[in-house]
Structures are given as structure tokens and as C-alpha cells.
Amino acid sequence: MSAQYDLVIRGGTVVTAADQFTADIGVVDGVITALAAKLPGGAEEIDATGLMVLPGGIDAHVHLDQPTSDGTKMADDFESGTRSAAAGGNTTVLPFVMQQKGSSLRACVEEYHRKAEGNCYTDVSFHMVVSDPSPQVLGQELPALVRDGYTSFKVFMTYDDLVLNDAELLSVFDVARREKALVMVHAEGNDAIKYMTTRLETEGKTAPYYHAEAHAQIAEREATHRAISHAQLTDVPVVIVHVSGRDPMEQIQWARKRGMKVFAETCPQYIALTKDDLKGLNMDFEGAKYVCSPPPRDSDSQAAIWEGLRDGTFDIFASDHCPFYFDAPQDTGKDNARARTSFKWVPNGIPGVETRMPILFSEGVSNGRISIERFVALTSSNPAKLYGLYPQKGTIAVGSDADFTIWDANKKVTIRQDILHHGSDYTPYEGMQVTGWPVRTILRGETIMHEGKITGDRTRGAHLKRDFSGMGYP
Template sequence: MDIVIKGGTLVLGEGVFPAEIGITGEKVAAVGQSLDGGRVIEATGCLVLPGGIDAHTHLGLSLGPDLASSDDFESGTIAAACGGTTTVINYAEQCGYASLLEALDAWQAKAAGRAVIDYSFHMLIIDPCPDVIEEMAAIVQQGVTSFKALLAYKGIVMLDDAQLFRVLERARDLRALVNVHAENGHLIDELVAACRAAGQTAPRYHALTRPEVAEAEATERALALAEAAGAPIYIVHITCARAVDALRRAQARGQAAFGETCPQYLLLDERVYESEDFDTAAGYVLSPPLRERGNQGALWTALTAGTIQTVGTDHCPFTREQKARGRDDFTLIPNGLPGVETRVPLLYHYGVREGRLSLSDWVRLTATNPARLFGLYPRKGTLLPGSDADLVIFDPGKRVILDAGHLHTHTDYSPYAGWEVQGWPRHVLQRGRFIVEDGEFVGQAGGGRFIPRRPFALPASLA
């Protein structure tokens, strides 16, 4: 073996064990005791876990000719690596292409030679005309086995019910998973028009025009359409108790219905929008918006109850200058927050340390379940002999103050500025190579690979 990691506690979604890990080349070769190898990595006092999988990122998202999310595939994946994530599944927008295949090629070109960690894509569908529905098969053949549909952003990317139903039916036949952004775009536009008419332009109106009921209704509707189509469905960025309830009821009916939430919905709440400082409030503008704090308990409970299976980030950072486009009109504030670097440590600190999650829950939510749902398991999301040697040696004692100056994402603020967390990655390996060593990034642009994913199959176990 080339590398042996000794002395650590192995944390898998399946359980927690004292074990050594042996690595040969790019793969885990052995998990056990008294392994012999070339380089020994001492991990006493540390947790050894599979590299995180963030199934919801928007690196390189273009929102027009002169506006893009501030992380490209290089800066965003460096940030991910430093925070213990070794695979991202990024949203590939149709970006003006009529053909999904051309759009996917364009996204492959954006990532190739830039990404420092492994990556895949979910293919966004904004115009499910017959040609596009037909072309979904070719996308699945390339190993992109999930699609995204939105019920919000009317006139831009929103699908109507008939269109979503067609996408769900086709995905069912192709064994692909449809990820749905569930907010009622019609209702939101009505509320926005009323705010505009009343001269209400501040960031707080972003949240007030995207109320919980808009999410609850669209979640119910998306789940109903998936039920009618007999298709599996994955609801992204669930924020509130009412949407959790809808998902739980669908699961009780026997639907293959899955959900994701994000650290910002577990840890932040709508009071940030009351700030009189535009930059502060605008920094938290994302969709769906942050909610009333009472929802957080329902989200944490849903994570341990198995109602929500994954924690992604919706990583989509913008700088303060970019956010300032909406100084006089909240609808022009680009939507999104940074998060890819802080996901695994925040879930450790506020989940495991504060007693809300077990160690295995933490790894299941941030690595194992995304791998199982999105066709990457057991190559990724676990550390079994034959798995990719993507792993994190996590120091549970290291204290870090979250601050934009120290984080690697290309933006000039952190939504968690000043928060201190305990627990941070010390070393991160991807396919047997160090990409973070003693907290310093040591990987290289282009070191990441596109990972074709298997078709969707109902996981044997998730919760």
C-alpha cells in the first residue's frame, strides 16, 4: 500500500469504528488493523471520513452578459476542498443553447482544467419541448442522471405543471432523478408587483414576497405530479416545516420522494433582513429566503427522522458590489450565498457537538446519502475497499472563526462572519492524493475529474 492512515476513528454513514485505512493508487485498498504501507499518516485524535459530496452548487452560474456567481470551478472547488468536500454536483443551466447536449458540453468546458476536486452535473431543463424531452436520454447516457426543474422564476426558467409532468415521466423511463425547486412563481410575481406598486424596494421585501406558503404549495404540487407520473423526485433546499410535512406525507404514501436542506436554513433566520444596512441584508438574499426561526427544529428533526436525506449548500456567492445592483430594487439583488466551504464543519459543530446529530448522521447527510441518491455509491460517499480514496482527516478540536478573509470562496463577506466553530479538516485526500495538507490547499487546477453517475435506483437504505 502507498499510504496507511493510523490511529484515527473511522466515521462512515454505516457506523463508527477505530480502524486504519490503506490506500493503493487512487483507491481504498484495505480497512482494518495493523496495515503495512509506505507513507504513514498519523490521525490519532482525529476523525477519518469519506470526502463530502455537495449535491447543490452553482459554480460558474451566468445570470446574463455581465453577471456571474463569483466562484468559478477553480475558486469554488478550492473552497470546497478546504472545507472537506471532494465532489460537487453542479447545476448545468441551458445557458442559451437549444440543445441539452450543447449546453452540457459548454459546462464540461467550464469545469475541465479548472476543478480541483471531482464533479458532476445536474442538467437544468427550461424548455421541455419534444426535442429536449427526446434528448434527455443522451444526457443520461453521458452519466448525467439527474435533471432540475423549477416552479419559480416565471418567464425565465419556470415550468408549468404539464411541462414538469412530462419531464418527470421521461425521467422515470430513463431512470433519472428530477430535482425540483419548489416555490409558486405565479404567486411570487403577484406579491412582487404589489411591493413595486407600493414603492417597497428594500431587501426585506425579497423575503416577504416569497412566503412559506409559496414553498408549501409548490412542494405539494411537485410531489403530486411525481405521484401521478410514478417518478422519483428530490426537492431541493427545503426551508420550512410545512414543506417537510408535505414530503413526509408523500413518503408515507409510498412515494420515492427525497429532500435536501442547507446549513443556512438550519442556522440562520429571517431577522437578518431587518438590518438597516443594505449590504448586510442583501448578503442574505437567496431563494427560498431565510425563514422564521421556529422552522429550524422541524428541519433538524427531519434530518434524523430520515424525512430529509441530504444537506447541500446551494452555493452561489456574489460580492457586495454585485449584490448592490439591487440597492434600489430588491428584485435586482442576485440571489445566493457562499456555503461550500463551511457545510461540513457547521454540521459538525451545530449538529454533532451540540447533540442534534450522531457522527454517522453527519457523514450520511453530507456524503453517503448524496452518493446513494445520485448514483455515486460506493465509489464515493463511503470508504470501503475499492472506493475512491477521497477522505478527510478531521480535527475535532480545531477552532476556526468564520471570516471571508480566511475562507477561500471568492466573495468579500461570510453569512456566518464572526462565528466560531470547533472542528475543521486537517488533511483532505482525493483519489489518494493530498489536496489539503495541514489546512493548506496543495491541489491543482484540473486535478478534478468529471464522474459519470449511474442511473437512479431506489437506495436500499438511507436513514
């Protein structure tokens, strides 16, 4: 007698964003077809007794194989980045298509598809970055791409090669409103950062630590308020990404109390690191390993982030995985000749896609700060809902993709570079002890990671087009 299911996962505690229960899960052709107390046999069976079965993680903010303006080399391409994602319990990642000034946005999207094709262990879906809102981009390319299923894009309020002025931001927001797209905003005030950078350099304060001083929370608060004001003026929903502390959080809460559609994202670096990490061993260059924007803040900011994770201020917990080598040849890593002269030349970004879920689980669920259901919402269900992938992704329900993370809530692991799968040559979380770890990752019914070993095929991942559901539009 042939098996009724391709895969049956037995005896695990199934957890969604709403509840948890013990059940068997039946899978046919990569889709969940049954949830029941006891199912008939499957061609493959997995015993999950004593373990949690969660929806596959969705990291909605990662940077892979991205060009840079200064010759620095990004440490992860799609093969290594999605391999690392799978090892960390993720089944879908959302990387950014980086438009370089003067380039066609459509051509950039096509180039990223070429980079990703045949090189993805997980599913992927692209956000776009609009750095050059030319009449061609705003009038033709961006609207057409949104209609083709690229329904979210990011704008920057800082970095000289990416920053948009207020008039450009308003023009982009207006296109988003007309096309029902979702705008993601990197909210830091460029002029304030440049002013602080010049002042610090004049005072001889050039070590990596002073990156955190230059990128002050005041600049993030001001830019967050300005982005929200632009969104209010154009009546468009926005996501404020990688929120680092209390000041920008209060701006988001202010907007929501007035009925505005403002969503918020935060990241592991804002609960696991502080700006003191940028001091390195003794204000030395080791601090460059922790340089990212916005930078980690202080203990009060960490407390504020936990408040926001609990009370719903934050919709999403993403990694902002932006990996560079620390030590690389020909000055292509963080430790390069120019960066040694001033913090302003240190490449901004840290690796984190593989450690995102373990850090939040350990610090949040294991330490009693958030529930397991809230963990699932932040790391899987909410990203799927917000970015138009739900209920195909982000839940365990009949008809959804058979994407699972099987989780050992009691497994203790010390995070070390030598156990991770990313391309970077370091982890900013070296030596951190966590309780709770993914032991198996399953993409559309196929195991792609088991006990820390990648078992999947790098051609397995597919690109996902998205719809407009969940994006804050009627």
C-alpha cells in the same frame, strides 16, 4: 524492501454512516485496499491519532461559472469553487449545467465540460437544468444524455427565465420516468411570488428584507405539494431541494407515508440564518448579502429542520452554493443600481460550499443534535447513494475511492471571509464560531488540502459518470 501501500493513514477514528472504529487504512493506486488494526508501511504515512477519518464530503448542490440573465457575474468558476470545496473537506461536488432558453442541452453540457476541464481540485459530476423542454430536448437530447451518465436534472417552478408551467413539468417528469432519471425540483410558486412582490412594492417595501416576505413559505408549501402531485401522477421519484421549513416538510412527510419516492434536501442557511438577517444593520442594503431562494425563515422553521435532520425526513445536507460578489464593478454584484430600487433585482444566492460541513458538524454533532454517523450520511454517503456514485464514493471500504476528510472535532474556528477560499467577497456566516473543522482533505489518495492550505493540483479532479442505483427505481 518496497512499501506495500502508497498511503497509510494510522490511528484515526474511522467513521462511516453505519459505525465508527479505530483502524489503519491502506491505499494503492487511489483506492482503499485494506482496513486493519495495524498495517505494514506505506510510501506516505499520515498519523491521524486523535482525529476522525471521514469519507470525503460530497456537496450535491453547487452552482459554478453559471451564466445569468441580468449581467450579474457569478463569483466562482470551477477553479475557485472546487478549491473552496476542498478547503471545506469536500472531495466531490455536483454543479449544474444551466440550459438557457433556445439553447441545445447537449451543447450546454459540452460547454460546461470545457469550463471544468483542467480546473478542478475535486471530482465533479454534472446535474442538468432543463429550462426549455423543446421537442428536440425531450425527444432526443435529454434521453441520450441520461444514458450517457447524466442521470439527474433540475426543474424550476419560479424565476421568469427558468420557470416551467405544469404541462411542461409533466412532460419532463414523463421523460425522467421512461429513462430512469432523477428529477430535482426548485419548489416555489412563481405566480404567488410575483403577486406578493407587486403588493410589497406598491406599499413601498423594497428593502432586501422584503425578499423573505415575497418568497413566503406558503408559496414553497404550495409548489412542493404541486411537484409531489405531478410526481405521483407520472410515477417518478423526485428530490425537493433546499427545503426551508415546516410547511414544505409536512408535504414531503405526507407523500412518504403514502409510499411515494420523494427525497429531500436542506442547507446551512436554514439552520444558521433567519429572515431577520435580511434586515441588515437597520433595514439597509447589507441585507442583500443574505438573499437566497427560498430565504431563511424563523426560529420555528429552524427547529423543524433539525427535526427533519434527525428523523430522516432529509436525505441530503447540501450548500446550494450560489456565489455572487456583493460589491463588484460595473454593477455586476449584488450591490447594483437596479437592486437598490427593489429587492426583486437582488441576485439570489449565497456562498457556502466551504462552510457547509463545519456548520452542520458544529451545530449538529458538537451540540448533540445529531450523531457523527448521521453527519456522514447527510454530507457524503446519502448523496453518493442517491445520485449513483456509491460505493465508489461516500464510504470508507475496501474497493472504494480513497477520498477522506480528516476532521478535528475539537478545533474551534471563527468563520471569517479572510480565511475562506471562495471567489465571493463576503461570507453570510461572518463571525460565526464553530467547533469541528477539516484539517486535511484527500482525493483518491492524494492530499489536496492540509491545515487550510490547498496542496492539490487543479487538474487532479475528474468528471464522474453516474448510474441509476439509488434513484428510487426498481
